[in-house]
Structure formats: C-alpha cells, structure tokens
Amino acid sequence: MIKNAIAVGVAAASIAGFSGIAHAGKDLDAIKARGSLICGVGTGTAGFGLADSQGKWTGLDVDVCRAVAAAIFGDSEKVKYVPTTAQQRFTALQSGEVDMLSRTTTYTLTRDTALGFDFPGINYYDGQGFMVNKKLGVKSAKELNGATICVSPGTTTELNLADYFRANKLSFKPVVIEKADEIRAAFFSGRCDVYTTDASSLYSVRAANVPAPQKADDFIILPEIISKEPLGPVVRHGDNQLADIVRWAHFAMLEAEEYGINSKNVDQMLKSEDPVIKRILGVTPGMGKALGVDEKWVVNIVKQVGNYGESFERNVGMGSVLKIERGLNKLWTKGGLQYAPPIR
Amino acid sequence: MAVEAVRATSDTKVAPWNDPVIRGWVFQIVVVGLVAALAWYLVSNTLENLARQKIATGFDFLGREAGFAIGDTMIAYSPADTYARAIWVGILNTLRVAVIGIILTTFLGTIIGIGRLSPNWLLARICAIYVEIFRNVPLLLWLFLIYKLVSEAFPGPRQAIRMMGDTVFLSNRGLYFPVPIAAPIHKWMGVGLIVGIVGAWALHRWATARQARTGEPFPSILAGFGIVLAAPFLVWLLGGAPSAMSWPALKGFNFEGGTVIQPEFAALLLGLVLYTSAFVAEIVRSGILALHKGQSEAAAAIGLSRGQSMRLVLLPQALRVIVPPMTSTYLNITKNSSLAIAIGYPDLVASINVTINQTGQAIENILIIMAAYLTVSLSISAFMNWYNKQIALKER
Numbered sequence: 217m218i219k220n221a222i223a224v225g226v227a228a229a230s231i232a233g234f235s236g237i238a239h240a241g242k243d244l245d246a247i248k249a250r251g252s253l254i255c256g257v258g259t260g261t262a263g264f265g266l267a268d269s270q271g272k273w274t275g276l277d278v279d280v281c282r283a284v285a286a287a288i289f290g291d292s293e294k295v296k297y298v299p300t301t302a303q304q305r306f307t308a309l310q311s312g313e314v315d316m317l318s319r320t321t322t323y324t325l326t327r328d329t330a331l332g333f334d335f336p337g338i339n340y341y342d343g344q345g346f347m348v349n350k351k352l353g354v355k356s357a358k359e360l361n362g363a364t365i366c367v368s369p370g371t372t373t374e375l376n377l378a379d380y381f382r383a384n385k386l387s388f389k390p391v392v393i394e395k396a397d398e399i400r401a402a403f404f405s406g407r408c409d410v411y412t413t414d415a416s417s418l419y420s421v422r423a424a425n426v427p428a429p430q431k432a433d434d435f436i437i438l439p440e441i442i443s444k445e446p447l448g449p450v451v452r453h454g455d456n457q458l459a460d461i462v463r464w465a466h467f468a469m470l471e472a473e474e475y476g477i478n479s480k481n482v483d484q485m486l487k488s489e490d491p492v493i494k495r496i497l498g499v500t501p502g503m504g505k506a507l508g509v510d511e512k513w514v515v516n517i518v519k520q521v522g523n524y525g526e527s528f529e530r531n532v533g534m535g536s537v538l539k540i541e542r543g544l545n546k547l548w549t550k551g552g553l554q555y556a557p558p559i560r
Numbered sequence: 561m562a563v564e565a566v567r568a569t570s571d572t573k574v575a576p577w578n579d580p581v582i583r584g585w586v587f588q589i590v591v592v593g594l595v596a597a598l599a600w601y602l603v604s605n606t607l608e609n610l611a612r613q614k615i616a617t618g619f620d621f622l623g624r625e626a627g628f629a630i631g632d633t634m635i636a637y638s639p640a641d642t643y644a645r646a647i648w649v650g651i652l653n654t655l656r657v658a659v660i661g662i663i664l665t666t667f668l669g670t671i672i673g674i675g676r677l678s679p680n681w682l683l684a685r686i687c688a689i690y691v692e693i694f695r696n697v698p699l700l701l702w703l704f705l706i707y708k709l710v711s712e713a714f715p716g717p718r719q720a721i722r723m724m725g726d727t728v729f730l731s732n733r734g735l736y737f738p739v740p741i742a743a744p745i746h747k748w749m750g751v752g753l754i755v756g757i758v759g760a761w762a763l764h765r766w767a768t769a770r771q772a773r774t775g776e777p778f779p780s781i782l783a784g785f786g787i788v789l790a791a792p793f794l795v796w797l798l799g800g801a802p803s804a805m806s807w808p809a810l811k812g813f814n815f816e817g818g819t820v821i822q823p824e825f826a827a828l829l830l831g832l833v834l835y836t837s838a839f840v841a842e843i844v845r846s847g848i849l850a851l852h853k854g855q856s857e858a859a860a861a862i863g864l865s866r867g868q869s870m871r872l873v874l875l876p877q878a879l880r881v882i883v884p885p886m887t888s889t890y891l892n893i894t895k896n897s898s899l900a901i902a903i904g905y906p907d908l909v910a911s912i913n914v915t916i917n918q919t920g921q922a923i924e925n926i927l928i929i930m931a932a933y934l935t936v937s938l939s940i941s942a943f944m945n946w947y948n949k950q951i952a953l954k955e956r
C-alpha cells in the first residue's frame with residue numbers, strides 16, 4: 217500500500233541516484249563501515265524467520281544472515297533485520313534498503329537475470345503444496361476444481377498455481393492478500409478452501425498459526441507437490457565479493473556438518489590432524505584471506521550459529537515444533553541434495 | 561507594459577545585457593536549460609545504473625503473458641493474457657469501486673449532513689456521533705474491521721444463508737444472486753436508458769419553466785424516475801421480453817451461475833463510503849450554515865415547508881460552497897481505493913505491484929500507475945469544474 221508505494225518510490229529514486237552501484241566490494245565496504253549487516257527477512261514464519269516478543273529473530277533463514285555476519289564481523293549478532301513481504305522484498309533489495317534477502321525466496325531465471333540479482337546458495341529445497349480443512353474431504357489437488365484459494369502476491373506460488381490449474385484444466389478463484397498474517401487469517405476464517413505456498417511454510421503455519429479453537433489436526437496438506445522451490449539467500453548484482461561471502465557462509469555450514477564439526481566440538485576440532493578440517497577451520501591459513509574475511513570465519517560461524525544440520529534440527533526439524541523431515545535437505549552423503557564444493 | 565514604458569521613454573540606447581526583455585528571455589532559457597539538463601542527467605543516470613545492475617528496462621513486458629490469476633474481474637481475463645490486460649483489469653476495478661463509492665458517498669454524506677442540522681435533537685446527535693466516529697479512525701482500520709466482520713461473520717458456502725426462495729445466497733464467498741442471461745436486447749435497453757435520462761431531464765426543464773411562469777408545481781422528480789425506468793422496460797417488452805436467467809447454485813466448493821458481490825469488494829466499498837461520508841456530511845453542513853439565516857427565515861415566511869426550503873432555497877445556494885471541497889473528496893475516494901490491497905481487492909495497485917515483482921521493472925510500472933491516477937483525477941477535476949461553472953451565480 218502506502219508503504220509499498222514509498223518503497224518503490226525510494227527504489228526508483230535511488231536507482232536514479234547519483235552513484236554508480238557496481239564496483240566490486242562496494243556493498244561489502246558499506247556493510248563494514250556501518251558495522252552491521254542489513255538482512256531482509258520475512259514478516260514472520262515460524263522456523264524460517266520470526267521475531268520473538270523481545271524482537272530477537274530466529275529461524276533457518278535468519279541463521280544464514282547470522283552466518284554471514286559471523287564471517288564478516290566475527291559476531292553473528294551484528295545483523296539488523298528488516299521484515300519484508302513477498303511483494304516488497306525485491307524492491308527493498310534493488311534499492312539498497314537491505315544488503316541481502318534471506319526469506320523463503322525461490323531461485324528462478326527471471327530473478328537471477330532481469331531483476332538484477334544473484335542467488336549464492338540454496339538453503340532449503342522445497343516445493344509448493346496445498347493445505348485444506350479436513351472437513352472438505354479432499355484427498356488430492358486434482359479434486360480442487362472450483363475452489364477458492366488463498367495465495368500471496370508477488371510469489372512464484374501465485375504463478376505455479378495458475379499454471380497447475382491451467383495444465384489440469386481446472387478452475388479456481390484466487391484471494392490475494394499481501395501480508396502473510398492477513399492471508400493466513402483469511403484462510404483460517406474460511407474465506408478460502410485452500411491455502412497454497414511452499415510446503416515448508418505450510419508445515420510452519422499448521423504447526424504455529426492455527427487459531428483456537430481450530431487445531432493443527434483439522435488441516436491436511438495434500439500429497440501433490442506442484443513445483444520446485446529452491447529457496448535461498450539473494451544479493452544484488454554488482455558486488456561479487458559479498459555474493460562470495462554469502463555463498464561460502466552457507467557452504468561452510470554444510471562442510472562443517474559433513475566433516476562432523478559442530479558448535480559443541482569445534483574447539484576440539486581445532487586440534488584435529490585432518491588436513492581438510494585444518495583448512496576449513498583456518499588452522500591452515502589461506503581460505504579466509506581468499507574470501508577476504510578472518511581466518512577464523514568458519515569457527516565463528518559454527519560456534520555461534522552451528523552447522524547446517526544443527527540449524528535445521530533446531531529451527532525446523534525434530535528439535536522444533538515444525539518436525540520437518542530432512543528429506544531433500546539431507547547431505548549428499550546421506551542421499552539428499554545439500555552438497556557443498558570443497559573449501560580449498 | 562512596464563517594459564514598453566521604459567523603452568518608450570528612454571531614447572538612449574540600452575546595452576543588451578541591461579535590456580529587461582532580453583534579460584528576461586535569457587533567464588528563462590537558462591532555467592529551462594538547467595531543468596532539462598537535470599532531467600537528462602537523472603534519466604541517463606537511471607538507465608546507466610539499471611544497465612549496470614543488469615535490470616531489464618522498457619515497456620516490452622506489457623505484451624508478455626502475465627501468468628497470474630485475478631479473483632474479481634469485470635472483463636474476461638485469464639493468466640494466459642498479457643500484463644497490459646492484467647493492468648487494465650486493475651484499472652477497471654479501481655474505477656468500479658471509485659465510481660460507485662462516489663455516488664453512494666454523495667447520497668449518504670448529504671443525508672447525514674442535513675440530518676445534523678435537524679431540529680430533531682436525537683437525529684442531529686446520531687448524525688454528529690456518526691461523523692465523529694468515522695472520521696476519527698483511520699480508513700485502513702475500518703477496512704480491516706469490516707473485512708474481518710464480512711469474512712468471519714458469514715458461514716461457508718455449504719451453510720450459506722438462503723434468501724428469496726433459494727435464489728440469493730449469502731456466505732463468506734460473497735452475495736450470489738441471479739442475473740439475466742446476456743441477450744442482444746440488453747444493448748438496446750442501454751440505449752433506452754439513455755433516452756429515458758434525456759427525456760427526464762427535458763421534462764424537468766419544462767416543469768421548472770412552467771412553474772416559474774404559472775407557479776404550478778409538477779412532480780417532475782417522480783415522473784423523471786418513471787421515465788428513466790419505463791424506457792428500457794418498454795424496449796425489453798418490444799424485444800420479446802427475454803427472461804432467461806442465470807441462477808446461482810451450489811456446485812462443489814462454491815456457487816456457480818448468477819453473479820456475485822465478493823467480500824473484498826463489499827468491504828472496500830463499505831469502508832470508503834462510510835468513512836468518506838463523514839467528511840461529505842461536514843462539507844454539506846458547513847455549506848448550509850454558510851448561508852445567511854435570512855434565507856431560511858424568508859423561505860419559512862413564504863410558507864415553504866422545511867423540506868421544500870432545504871430543496872428549493874438552501875441546497876441550491878449551498879452547492880456553490882459545497883462543490884469545490886467535494887472535488888477533493890472525490891479525488892480522495894479514488895486515491896484511497898488503493899488501500900484495496902490490504903484486504904485483497906484486486907485494484908490497479910495490486911496488478912501493478914505483482915507486475916513489478918514479476919518483471920522487476922519498478923520505474924516503468926510506477927509511470928503507468930501515475931499516468932492512470934493522474935488521468936482519472938484530472939477527469940474528475942475537469943468534470944467538477946464544469947459543474948461548478950454551471951451552478952455559479954449567473955449575473956444577469
């Protein structure tokens with residue numbers, strides 16, 4: 217609305233602004249000069265990005281921001297979080313209001329090119345699903361002909377939804393509201409038969425947002441996954457060094473998990489004789505320098521944020537209310553898709 | 561003139577840099593040049609920055625497939641249509657809520673404004689309370705509240721409230737009611753309606769002239785309504801009175817057939833009308849209060865009833881005070897309709913926002929939205945200025 221219009225206006229104005237945006241390291245220099253990373257997160261999705269009553273942000277996506285801050289500053293707390301809706305997020309990034317996004321954002325060709333962004337990594341492999349009230353007795357997405365469907369604007373979700381119904385020659389009526397809270401409220405009030413978004417968010421909403429007297433059990437997630445939603449952090453074109461740091465902060469968490477380094481044992485691991493571990497943890501120097509950060513960068517990330525597996529279990533896995541299976545997000549060594557190139 | 565005078569009196573030659581005319585021109589050229597240079601600088605800088613960030617530019621995207629669905633459209637639209645059409649759907653939706661909103665607000669606001677001046681203490685108080693309640697709470701909150709009420713208070717489609725012998729259904733999917741199935745005669749009924757309106761207007765003129773001449777009143781308003789309704793009805797009869805209707809019926813998840821007023825539209829319209837009527841009421845009230853007390857006293861003295869005095873003496877004069885601020889109220893309704901997005905009514909802003917998000921082309925889309933609102937606003941202003949001239953005191 218108004219805020220949106222202002223954000224877009226600011227974007228336009230700053231794109232029209234007086235400085236060129238593009239020499240390498242410029243965004244990183246600004247972050248260092250400021251002393252904190254400005255991370256665009258979601259407005260509130262339990263397990264992925266949510267602020268508690270003290271304003272402390274937690275979640276799998278938030279952990280990416282924290283890992284990047286730990287790499288740059290050695291301190292995962294040096295992050296300023298800016299909540300963005302799906303609709304506003306790209307304008308916020310284009311205009312420089314935030315340094316990066318980490319909020320259930322799908323990696324697509326258009327976003328990677330025409331929108332002027334880079335996707336340095338994929339921190340959650342997901343797909344789009346449907347949630348319905350059990351009362352409707354629906355067992356499959358194919359039975360949704362004529363349904364009213366709640367969906368957020370400015371998402372791949374909204375496009376996949378239209379594609380899926382077109383491909384299956386079904387009809388539907390969308391109800392489209394920007395704020396995540398409002399669209400969920402519309403669904404739970406019965407305005408829509410179906411709520412569709414990334415399956416991970418559906419699990420999260422079902423576990424954390426069902427308003428009493430309704431219960432999580434009143435809702436089912438249909439078996440069909442209708443799209444690929446590789447979710448990951450996003451940076452703007454123009455600062456390859458920042459993109460590298462975001463990319464390798466994520467990979468570092470994967471490498472740590474793969475080599476058995478976690479937040480509890482990282483200090484012992486510093487004494488390891490394994491040359492790979494020595495390199496990862498900066499005992500053998502060189503990697504930090506190549507990336508332009510402290511040699512202790514991985515130690516800082518793992519100590520303060522944890523490895524990928526720890527972050528996953530704590531935020532969305534069995535250690536959380538969401539209880540999501542690792543599934544596609546298992547390490548490649550365990551049959552999943554999470555695979556980091558070597559730190560060497 | 562001053563310039564001419566200086567020149568005429570001084571025969572002595574003035575150096576060109578001291579010549580006020582030349583100086584005037586030079587300054588103007590310099591200013592225009594500076595503005596143009598600044599504009600050029602901003603535009604070229606923008607394009608350069610966009611190119612450097614590799615963000616797409618230009619209006620080509622308008623012809624591409626939009627790919628997203630819209631829940632409430634006045635014209636046929638599917639995700640296979642272009643962005644241009646999706647934006648057009650948004651413009652029509654904005655116009656729909658603005659036009660209906662303006663009409664309803666004018667009626668409701670006028671009634672409340674007059675009510676506030678009523679000698680009936682209770683009525684005046686109620687109207688005053690209405691005004692204070694609605695204008696002192698932000699419109700956005702009203703919209704949220706009304707939308708919550710509409711979507712929470714009504715049952716799901718399967719338990720819909722049935723009315724008029726199971727032909728009208730009220731549920732949280734909206735109000736479904738039957739409509740005639742499109743027939744060729746409908747076009748001609750539209751023509752009949754226009755003829756009826758022109759006829760009613762002519763009748764009204766004739767009646768006013770006759771009353772001025774003979775003093776005999778004629779119920780031209782009532783008769784006018786009759787003509788407006790009768791003309792299309794007659795056309796319909798002549799066209800063989802096609803009466804096929806599309807009836808809404810529950811099918812699967814929702815009703816099919818008939819037509820629907822959706823909760824988002826209803827909530828937005830209601831919010832705009834209730835909120836803005838409070839302002840219109842104040843405009844009307846102050847317009848009437850601005851008149852000299854002698855006007856109503858004189859009207860009473862010649863034996864006009866309160867209603868007659870309001871209709872024939874006070875309102876026509878008050879209009880001159882009322883119309884200018886009404887123009888900005890109408891513009892506000894139009895612009896405030898963009899709050900639609902908060903409750904999911906698919907207006908122009910909604911279409912544009914999704915387009916920006918999917919294409920990344922913020923600047924082009926902002927230009928489109930600005931051009932659209934500017935066109936609508938300037939049209940409203942132009943119409944109201946014309947109307948203002950019509951009712952201005954004509955000096956004879």
Ligand SMILES: N[C@@H](CCC(=O)N[C@@H](CS)C(=O)NCC(=O)O)C(=O)O
Pocket residue numbers: 257258259260261265300301302319320321322323368370371372373395396399413414417445447
């Ligand atoms: N992955 C999709 C959807 C992303 C998205 O943001 N969806 C909304 C649906 S409500 C959401 O999750 N918002 C999270 C939040 O605001 O916390 C995309 O990138 O387009």
